Amino acid sequence: MQMNETCAVITGGASGLGEATARLFAASGAKVTLLDRDAARGEQVAAEIGGTFVETDVTSEESVQNALTKAVAAMGKINTAINCAGIGTAEKTLHKNGPHSLEHYQRIISVNLIGSFNVARLAAAEMAKNDPTEDGQRGVIINTASVAAFDGQKGQVAYGASKGGIVATSLPMARDLQREGIRVMAIAPGIFLTPMLMSLPEEVRAQLAQDVTNPKRLGDPSEYASLARFICECGYLNGEVIRIDGALRMQ
Numbered sequence: 434m435q436m437n438e439t440c441a442v443i444t445g446g447a448s449g450l451g452e453a454t455a456r457l458f459a460a461s462g463a464k465v466t467l468l469d470r471d472a473a474r475g476e477q478v479a480a481e482i483g484g485t486f487v488e489t490d491v492t493s494e495e496s497v498q499n500a501l502t503k504a505v506a507a508m509g510k511i512n513t514a515i516n517c518a519g520i521g522t523a524e525k526t527l528h529k530n531g532p533h534s535l536e537h538y539q540r541i542i543s544v545n546l547i548g549s550f551n552v553a554r555l556a557a558a559e560m561a562k563n564d565p566t567e568d569g570q571r572g573v574i575i576n577t578a579s580v581a582a583f584d585g586q587k588g589q590v591a592y593g594a595s596k597g598g599i600v601a602t603s604l605p606m607a608r609d610l611q612r613e614g615i616r617v618m619a620i621a622p623g624i625f626l627t628p629m630l631m632s633l634p635e636e637v638r639a640q641l642a643q644d645v646t647n648p649k650r651l652g653d654p655s656e657y658a659s660l661a662r663f664i665c666e667c668g669y670l671n672g673e674v675i676r677i678d679g680a681l682r683m684q
């Protein structure tokens with residue numbers, strides 16, 4: 434799919450990886466609708482890139498359906514859905530105050546895994562209405578996993594499980610949506626310099642960069658965005674997860 438034919442909804446588009454993707458896609462000629470719960474920041478980014486913003490909670494069926502309806506009204510159709518909304522707070526299975534909070538575990542699974550599925554399934558229903566291309570294609574869904582799906586750290590039991598679920602989603606969802614001509618991919622980022630990471634002290638960031646094999650630096654969100662664009666443009670990628678991590682393998 435060429436960028437000038439792309440009509441993309443991007444969750445988490447108000448910040449970090451989603452924002453960088455929205456900026457690159459818009460600059461490359463795509464139509465973009467941002468879905469995020471952060472209205473102030475989302476409106477600002479959308480205005481800067483000539484896109485549309487809809488305040489959305491990805492965990493809510495009603496909120497996402499409303500956002501997709503508005504996205505279709507603004508762009509004419511949806512043929513790309515990129516899930517970047519996510520949260521990543523840490524807690525150990527057992528710690529000095531007791532066992533991991535069940536509510537906290539459920540919250541992370543709810544936003545990262547169920548929220549991504551909620552957007553993917555409702556976006557697929559919109560994409561299925563599109564006229565097919567010559568080779569029967571109607572759209573692409575990109576979910577965001579993490580290297581924590583493979584090398585989760587202490588305190589990442591909920592986050593790692595949510596991202597493992599994203600990895601395990603790619604193939605069965607690609608098979609489910611074969612008839613409709615919708616591809617499904619996942620990106621597993623290493624450590625990227627987004628607002629979440631920028632809040633860490635400089636020496637912690639430098640240490641994290643030292644752990645990366647090559648190049649010895651944190652990922653730039655524009656590099657995630659480039660991969661998302663490549664996945665859209667390369668029509669033979671489907672049902673897989675791609676790590677983008679400078680060969681980082683965490684202890």
Ligand SMILES: NC(=O)c1ccc[n+]([C@@H]2O[C@H](COP(=O)([O-])OP(=O)(O)OC[C@H]3O[C@@H](n4cnc5c(N)ncnc54)[C@H](O)[C@@H]3O)[C@@H](O)[C@H]2O)c1
Pocket residue numbers: 444445446447448449450451468469470471489490491492517518519520521544545548577578579580621622623624625626627628629630
């Ligand atoms: N930054 C990294 O190093 C890194 C590494 C691996 C994976 N990831 C994943 O990439 C994705 C984006 O991360 P980021 O670093 O850009 O984070 P970020 O915090 O900069 O952006 C996340 C965005 O998601 C939005 N959001 C959160 N909950 C939401 C909800 N319920 N409904 C709608 N929007 C919601 C936030 O408002 C925010 O704008 C996340 O899934 C994260 O787990 C990030």
